[in-house]
Amino acid sequence: MSHARQHGRDHWPIRQHKRGACPTLPPRARAVAHWAAGTPALPVLIVFLIVLVDLAGGTGRVWLPLLAAGPALAAAISRPAGVLGVGLLASLLGAAIGVRHGMPASELTAVLAALVTVALAGTLASALRGRRERVLAAVRSVAETAQHALLKPVPETVGPFQAAVHYSAAAAEARIGGDLYALIPTPYGVRMIVGDVRGKGLPAVGTAALVLGVFREAAYDEPDLLDVVCRIERSLARNLGHDDFVTAVVAGYPEPGRLEVVNCGHAPPLLVRGTEVVPVDPDRPAPPLGLRALSGESPGLQVVSFTEGDQLLFYTDGVTEARDADREFYPLAEGLARHLCDEPARTLAALHQELLDHVGGRLHDDAALLLLRKPVAAAGAADAGGLALTGSPAVLPLAVRPEPVVDGAFDDREGAV
Template identity: 45%
Template sequence: MGIVAVVDVTAGSSVGYLALVSLGPAFAGLVGGWRRTALIGLLSLVFCLGLGIYDDVIGERRWYSAMASVAGVTGAGIAAAVMRQRREAELASMRSIAEVAQRVLLRPVPRTAGHLRVAVSYTSALAEARIGGDLYEVVTSPGGVRVIVGDVQGKGLEAVETAAVVLGAFREAAHEEDELEGVGERLERALERELQGGEKFVTAVLAELAADKGVVLLNYGHPAPLVVRADGTVTFAEPPRRALPLGLGLHGTAGPEPFATEFAPGDQMFLYTDGVTETRDPAGRFYPLGERGHLLKTDDPEAALGALRADMEEYAQAPPHDDAAMLLIRYRRV
C-alpha cells in the first residue's frame, strides 16, 4: 500500500494507480485474521481517500470505483480469513485426535523389562499428522520379554487400522502362547480375518528374550536386527531363510523359522523399520547402518537413539521420506 501510494504520487493522477491500494486487504486476508484484515481494509480506505484528495479526483467515477474495489476486496478478504481460521481450527483438532490415537496405538514402552533396558524412537514422515504405519510393542510374558517391530504396507488411516489389528493380537498372544511361533500364527490369523484376501501385508520381526536363553527371533520379511556386542562387534541377526510378511503366510507357503542368537550382559539389540535403512543421502546412497553401531554405545539408551536419529537427518540433509521406528534393547549388567 505504501509503494502504491508513492508510485501514485510520483506518476501523477493521470496514470490511475489508485485501485491498487486494494492489494493491502487482499494479502492481509491470506496471512492474517479477520480483525487484521478489517483493520488493513480501513487503512486502505484512508489511503484511497488521501490519494483522492491529493490527486483531486474525489467525486469522479474512478475514485468511486477505487473506493468500491477496496471495500469489496476487504469484505472478500475478511470472509477468506474467517474460512481459513475455521479450517486451521479443524486441522488443529484433527492433529490432536491423531496424537491421541498415536498414544493409544503405540503406548509408551517400559523403560525396564526384566533384565532388559528398553528405549524407543518413532518418527513419522507425515510430520504434521504425527502418526504412521510403523508399530512396536514390548510385553513381559511368562516365557520372557516378547517384542515386535513391524511396518505396514501403505500409508494413511488404512495402515494405522492394520497396525492396530497387529498390535492388539500381539498383546494378547504374547501372554497366552507358550512358543513364539504360536504368537506369529495368531498374528497371521488376525490379519487374515482383517484383510479378507486383500493385498495389505506387514513386515515384522518378533523377539523373545529370556535371561537364560538369549534371544529367539521370528522374521516375517523384515530388516534384520542389528546386534552390538559388549566388545563393540556389530552384526546383523539374519534369519536362516527369508519368509513372507504377515498377511501373506496363509497362501500355502511355509512360515518363518525361529532362530536363536546369543544375548549376554552388555549386549544391545537394535530393531528398526526400513525408514532407517532406506534413508538416502543427496547422492542416492542408502544409510550405512552397519557402520553406525558406535553411536549406540552411549550410556543412556534414549540419548543413543537420539544420536542415531540426528545422524540420519544429517546424512539425508532432508526431512524423512518414510516412517522410522527404532527400538533399542540392552542387557543390563548385574
C-alpha cells in the same frame, strides 16, 4: 514419543491483562483497542511503506494498487477482524493518496472498490482458514489419543533392558501410520514386535491395530514365541485382503543371555557388541505375515546371545529407504556406530536428527526405531534372572527349528486392542 504434544488451541494468541493494570476505558475505546490488538503488524507495515514511497516519489498512481497487498497478506496470518482493520486502513490511505494527487473520481473509485473487495475476500478466507485450523486441531487431538492407545509409550526400563522408541509418521498431520511396535514384559520374559504394514493411511492403521492386539494377548498366553507368530498369522489370514501383508520381527528374552528372534520378511535388526554393528540376518527367510498360505513356508526360531553391554536396534524400511538429494539411502549401521552411547534415548534422538538432515527435513514414509540395551551390572552382581553371566560375549550358535503345525483353533479375543 517423538511428536509434539501441543494441540487443540487456536493459532491466534489471546492476550490477557491483569485487572487494575490500566484505567477503565469507555466501551467504545475498549472496542477500538481490542480491534487494534488483533490487527497484524506486518501487513500494516507494508501499507505504511507504500505510503512512504508515495510521499518520497510523488507517484501515487503507480503505487496505489499495491495497497491491496496489505489485506491480502493479513488474510493468511490474521483473524477476520485484523483483515478488516488492514483493509479499512489501506482504503483510507488510498483515498488520501488519490485526493492528494488529484486522481479522477472514477479512477479513484475503481481502485478503492478493488481494495474493499480484496479486504472482504480476505476476511472470508481468514474465517474459513480459522475454521479449518480448529477442525485440524481436533483431528490431531483425536489422532494423538489413538496413538497413545495403539502405540503405547515405552518406559525407559523394561525388565532387564534399557529401552527407547522413536516414531515418525509420514502423514505428519495424523501422527499415526502403518508402522507398529510393542515391548511388553510377560511371564515368559520380555517380548517385542516391530513391523511395517503394507500401505499407508487409515487402512494401514487398522491393520497395525489388529496385529498389536493379537500380539499383546498371545505374548502373555503362549510359552513358545513361534506360537505367538502363529496367532498373528491366523488372525491376518482371516482379516486381510489378498494383496495385504505385514513385515515384522518378533523377539523374546526368555532367560538371561538368550534372545529369540522370528523374522517374517522384515529388515534384520542390528546387533551392537562393543564397537561392532552386525545385522541379525535370518538363517531361513520367511514370508511376511499374511502371505504364508501363498508361499507355504514357515518362519524359524533364531537364537542369539545377548549379554551385558549389548544393544539391539529394530527399525522399519522408512529409515533405511530414506534418500537424500542424490538418491542415496541413509546408512543406518554407520549412523548407529557414530551415535552409539549408553543411553538409548540419546542414541535414537541423534539418529533421528541425522536421518532428517539426510532427507532434507521431512520423511516420506513412516519410520520407527526401537533400541534395547542390556546394562552392565556391577562387579559380582547377578543377572536379572538370578544367574551370573560368565564367559565370552560371542554369539551363540544360531538354532533354527520349524514352526509347529498350525491348527484351526483361534481365540475370539485375538482381534481386541
